[in-house]
Amino acid sequence: MDFDVVVIGGGPGGYVAAIKSAQLGQKVACIEFDSNEDKKIKLGGTCLNVGCIPSKSLLDSSYKFHQITHGLEEHGITLSKPKLELSKMMERKNSIVKKLTSGVSQLFAHNKVTSIHGRGKLIDQNTVEVTDDKGKKKKVTAKNIILATGSRPINIPSVPWNGTTIIGSSGALELTEVPKNLAIIGAGVIGLELGSVWSRLGSKVEIFEAEKEFLPMLDKDVSRVIEREFRNQNLNINLGCSVEGSKKSRKGVTLDINIDGKVDNKNFDKVVVAVGRRPFTENLLSPNCGLELDERGFIKVDDYCKTELDNIYAIGDIVRGPMLAHKAMEEGIMAAERIAGKKMEVNYDLVPSVIYTHPEIAWVGKTEKQLTKENIEYKKGNFPFAASGRALASGESVGLVKVLASKETDEVVGVQIFGNGAAEILQQGLIGMEFAASSEDFGLTMFSHPTVSEALHEAALAVNKQAIHIGN
Ligand code: FAD
Ligand code: NAD
Numbered sequence: 001m002d003f004d005v006v007v008i009g010g011g012p013g014g015y016v017a018a019i020k021s022a023q024l025g026q027k028v029a030c031i032e033f034d035s036n037e038d039k040k041i042k043l044g045g046t047c048l049n050v051g052c053i054p055s056k057s058l059l060d061s062s063y064k065f066h067q068i069t070h071g072l073e074e075h076g077i078t079l080s081k082p083k084l085e086l087s088k089m090m091e092r093k094n095s096i097v098k099k100l101t102s103g104v105s106q107l108f109a110h111n112k113v114t115s116i117h118g119r120g121k122l123i124d125q126n127t128v129e130v131t132d133d134k135g136k137k138k139k140v141t142a143k144n145i146i147l148a149t150g151s152r153p154i155n156i157p158s159v160p161w162n163g164t165t166i167i168g169s170s171g172a173l174e175l176t177e178v179p180k181n182l183a184i185i186g187a188g189v190i191g192l193e194l195g196s197v198w199s200r201l202g203s204k205v206e207i208f209e210a211e212k213e214f215l216p217m218l219d220k221d222v223s224r225v226i227e228r229e230f231r232n233q234n235l236n237i238n239l240g241c242s243v244e245g246s247k248k249s250r251k252g253v254t255l256d257i258n259i260d261g262k263v264d265n266k267n268f269d270k271v272v273v274a275v276g277r278r279p280f281t282e283n284l285l286s287p288n289c290g291l292e293l294d295e296r297g298f299i300k301v302d303d304y305c306k307t308e309l310d311n312i313y314a315i316g317d318i319v320r321g322p323m324l325a326h327k328a329m330e331e332g333i334m335a336a337e338r339i340a341g342k343k344m345e346v347n348y349d350l351v352p353s354v355i356y357t358h359p360e361i362a363w364v365g366k367t368e369k370q371l372t373k374e375n376i377e378y379k380k381g382n383f384p385f386a387a388s389g390r391a392l393a394s395g396e397s398v399g400l401v402k403v404l405a406s407k408e409t410d411e412v413v414g415v416q417i418f419g420n421g422a423a424e425i426l427q428q429g430l431i432g433m434e435f436a437a438s439s440e441d442f443g444l445t446m447f448s449h450p451t452v453s454e455a456l457h458e459a460a461l462a463v464n465k466q467a468i469h470i471g472n
Helices: 010-022 044-048 052-069 087-111 189-200 220-232 324-341 368-373 387-394 420-433 437-443 452-464
Strands: 005-008 028-032 114-117 119-124 125-131 137-147 151-152 181-185 202-206 235-238 241-248 253-259 263-270 270-273 278-279 311-314 353-355 360-365 378-384 400-406 413-420
Touching: 005 010, 005 119, 005 324, 010 044, 010 087, 010 137, 010 324, 028 137, 044 052, 044 087, 044 311, 052 087, 052 189, 052 263, 087 114, 114 253, 114 311, 119 137, 137 324, 181 189, 189 202, 189 235, 189 270, 189 353, 202 241, 220 235, 220 400, 241 437, 253 270, 253 360, 311 324, 353 420, 360 420, 368 400, 368 413, 378 452, 400 452, 413 452, 420 437, 420 452, 437 452
Parallel strands: 005 028, 005 137, 028 114, 137 311, 181 202, 181 270, 202 235
Antiparallel strands: 119 125, 125 137, 151 278, 241 253, 253 263, 353 360, 360 413, 378 400, 400 413
């Protein structure tokens, strides 16, 4: 055999699995090709090249721009009108991506992971065929194989991408001008994050969402506050509508939008399609390799990411569960450890989610809706940031922390946060939940004052009607 472990795909799942396997003493190769969608994806996968990192770079830059134009006056600071240099903002984003992707190559070199350039295909239980850019094929053999080929955006037939006026998320991270009128199809994570970026930079953004309910993964008392705030931010969100067609217009695209049975035509300079992603598994499995895809194109795995073949694992966006980089990375570690004979598990009950709007939306564990469905009795505590001294001092008092705990044991079973710094605050809740902390444990923990994290402390106290800074 050429290698102990061969990983197909160099995204956050694949590169982490490769590094971990090498750290565990295995001889490892990682196969990665430059996949084309809107843009080339290289080592680092979707996350580093066209996902988490470039989107957060633009979110942070656009927020700084927005803050100068809105929100500093109340602090007694007035500035003359800021000038936007979009090309510089994009250059900064590209340089961060380059730094991080070349960092992965350096980590491979440091850990002696062999990097193989080309498209991998599973031929049999121990053989991967690699096709390079010129179509030349070679075979690589391995005792164990980890499949980590990620995902691609879903296209909708009524609004097919053309790469110029109708684009996907990668295209929306590369625009060279701020569109005057921007339509986004899908009010999910990408729609809200990229809608925020372009709205802050001056676009008039309209979002069209098929579902009638906004952010259905959250409880209504939380999603209602979020919807209200986003409307205040001029993110025009239309729920329960379907985009039935699209036509090229003089300046961009005309969309035929069906809202409540009435079809309306609207013109936009650009349209971003963000209606979800699908596993990238085309041509990954040869017909006799011993594995098959499920009906939605995912690879079937058990709780430990092992496929139907004992020595082959599949991780990240190509397997069940949320399509998130941190989930892919944890699965990469688990696959590497299990191949090395260790017993690691991923706690799928506690996968955190964050939408990096401003304020951020972050949640983990169960919602009231899920607890009710599972017949679990619960208690809840909400604490609004409007009652937090630190949030008020910084002028960031929108939103709330919500804590759900079991009625029987007081163990915290869910946290939902909408507010400035929600992602970082959530992590504190998550660590407690990993150790089965009760709401009383959170209540007995001393939090620094004044911090926005105190809102988590107070929400936990509110679960047992013991909050100090709001009425119980
Ligand atoms: P990928 O990152 O997709 O990597 C798979 C790699 O495999 C790719 O590089 C591809 O080129 C390669 N490949 C595919 N087929 C083959 C083959 N046959 N041979 C060789 N190589 C192959 N998640 C978060 O957790 N936080 C965020 O903030 C976040 N923001 C996002 C923003 C956007 C705009 C998008 C699109 C996604 C975002 N995500 C975010 C999701 C995150 O990017 C994915 O969940 C994550 O990248 C999945 O990792 P992966 O390793 O499974 O796959
Ligand atoms: P999503 O699933 O979050 O949202 C897609 C939205 O489009 C849904 O609300 C869905 O109801 C709607 N939709 C589907 N078909 C539609 C149609 N025909 N017309 C109108 N609306 C329609 O997917 P996404 O925003 O494309 O993101 C893809 C994946 O990338 C997600 O799984 C997400 O986890 C991941 N991602 C994560 C982050 C993050 O963690 N911050 C950021 C971006 C993307």
